[in-house]
Amino acid sequence: MTVEEFEEFYAHSVKRLVGQVYLMTGDLHEAQDVVQEAFVRAWGRRSKLRRDAGPEAWIRTVAWRLAVSRWRRRGRAAEAWRRHQGGRVPAAPEPDAGAVALVAALRRLPERQRRVAVLHYVCDLSVQQVATETGIAAGTVKSHLSRARAALAPHLDDSMDSIIPEEHGV
Incomplete structure (x- = not known):
């Protein structure tokens, strides 16, 4: 995929992908972050991405895996916070x-x-x-x-x- 094709792909699919990942994760800010990170990773391998081979599926899968990884990390951090501080981690606004x-x-x-x-x-x-x-x-x-x-x-x-x-x- 050329630089121009990648930029066009990004412009036409980023909002849709953020919406899809938001529905999967339940957290809009998290969805925005992991989709952006997935696009950054895709940029580095853009020559291997082809429109007919489903680059949206690749981005969505990478974003999902990043979100799961972050949940695990955040869960461990929240548990440590509760053990040491006795506080609650505030939820993001909806x-x-x-x-x-x-x-x-x-x-x-x-x-x-x-x-x-x-x-x-x-x-x-x-x-x-x-x-x-x-x-x-x-x-x-x-x-x-x-x-x-x-x-x-x-x-x-x-x-x-x-x-x-x-x-x-x-």
Whole structure:
């Protein structure tokens, strides 16, 4: 990918990727940080990235892994803080009510179900594409999607149906 192609790729996909990772992580600032870091890493390997080979999937996967790594590190730090200070780590402020409702509902899901649901329903990836990106068998992806829909249904109002549509076979 040339410098110009990479810049165009960045301009057209950064907001979408931040939104997708935000839904997976539940933290907008964290999503912005890990997506930016993923783009920095992609810049160094831009000659290997090809538009037809799914550079967005590469960025999304790297961003997800960075977020997981940060959660683990932050969890250890928060535990150390509680042990030594007895204090709480303050939560980041949340955005508008619709996004808060969706993120709150997604947070109720186990990590794997949440990631699969966001990749399928928000990123609009097929079951097979989700399976490839996550390394999970397609049948297991379908099972996670079904369980995620069932778990999300009581927590989302009818206006969220456009985000997470009813599907046949999933």
